[in-house]
Amino acid sequence: MPSPPIPYRGRFAPSPSGALHFGSLIAAVASYLDARCHQGTWLVRMEDVDEGRNQAGAADDILFTLEHYGFEWDEAVIYQTQRKQAYAQAVNHLFEKGLAYRCTCSRRELVAQARTGSFGPIYPGTCRDKHHPVSARHAIRIHTTDTPVEFTDRLMGHQQQNLQRELGDFIIRRRDGFFAYQLAVVVDDEAQQVNQVVRGHDLLDSTARQIYLQRCLGYAESQYLHLPIALNPDGEKLSKQTHAPPISKKSAAPNLYRALKFLGQQPPADLQRDSLGYIWQWSAENWDSNKIPAQSSIDEY
Numbered sequence: 082m083p084s085p086p087i088p089y090r091g092r093f094a095p096s097p098s099g100a101l102h103f104g105s106l107i108a109a110v111a112s113y114l115d116a117r118c119h120q121g122t123w124l125v126r127m128e129d130v131d132e133g134r135n136q137a138g139a140a141d142d143i144l145f146t147l148e149h150y151g152f153e154w155d156e157a158v159i160y161q162t163q164r165k166q167a168y169a170q171a172v173n174h175l176f177e178k179g180l181a182y183r184c185t186c187s188r189r190e191l192v193a194q195a196r197t198g199s200f201g202p203i204y205p206g207t208c209r210d211k212h213h214p215v216s217a218r219h220a221i222r223i224h225t226t227d228t229p230v231e232f233t234d235r236l237m238g239h240q241q242q243n244l245q246r247e248l249g250d251f252i253i254r255r256r257d258g259f260f261a262y263q264l265a266v267v268v269d270d271e272a273q274q275v276n277q278v279v280r281g282h283d284l285l286d287s288t289a290r291q292i293y294l295q296r297c298l299g300y301a302e303s304q305y306l307h308l309p310i311a312l313n314p315d316g317e318k319l320s321k322q323t324h325a326p327p328i329s330k331k332s333a334a335p336n337l338y339r340a341l342k343f344l345g346q347q348p349p350a351d352l353q354r355d356s357l358g359y360i361w362q363w364s365a366e367n368w369d370s371n372k373i374p375a376q377s378s379i380d381e382y
């Protein structure tokens with residue numbers, strides 16, 4: 082298992098599309114404790130780039146809940162909706178390097194002409210050499226290559242993905258003008274000098290795209306640890322889409338205990354009745370990322 086970088090800079094990056102639920106609490110707890118036990122810096126970033134999904138009041142509610150649970154972030158919270166200029170600069174940079182191009186294909190056209198992979202239609206490069214004018218309604222894509230992107234996840238081990246074969250040239254700015262999540266994350270991690278990403282396993286699939294963008298933009302590469310996902314009794318990921326209930330502000334101690342247990346840290350049963358101060362102290366002293374199970378499981382609290 083590769084060891085984390087020094088000085089360590091990690092982050093928790095929730096999307097304000099709803100309140101914090103148990104699935105996101107797991108990512109918050111693991112990223113926080115991993116940063117703390119490496120004397121690292123821990124940041125919070127609001128991933129509100131997909132503006133259509135933002136829910137009014139959710140960002141404040143998430144921060145309030147984190148505070149209530151005793152999380153302490155080390156620098157000001159950044160919001161992706163305030164960083165469009167930085168994303169535009171990164172896209173321009175990719176154009177200058179000849180790595181980006183405008184694509185006017187509609188979703189319907191893509192479905193008709195492209196093979197479908199596990200991530201949807203594999204973009205066949207239709208617009209690569211068409212040089213569409215800026216005036217046309219378009220998305221912006223990045224050139225991918227036929228070389229696998231490889232990385233070693235601290236928990237999941239060696240990973241690789243051939244972007245060209247599995248996804249095709251992917252979108253960095255959407256047709257509706259919003260920047261793609263993959264681009265925003267990479268630009269933000271660079272700006273915040275994040276070098277350690279601890280997050281849910283559902284984002285493992287995004288990692289190769291993010292590393293590829295880091296390489297294209299000449300950014301430093303982060304190290305990754307993808308956590309198991311909490312599933313509901315139907316075996317679905319806890320998320321806003323599967324109607325995961327928000328975590329109660331009143332149940333901080335039992336919910337933190339439950340998260341530690343889910344993360345394989347074997348907290349003593351008494352801990353759930355302790356003060357938040359003591360729970361965090363115990364957690365920081367006992368955090369061991371080697372104990373995290375690699376397998377996602379049903380949260381059987």
Ligand SMILES: [Zn+2]
Binds near residue numbers: 183186206207208209
């Ligand atoms: Zn196209």
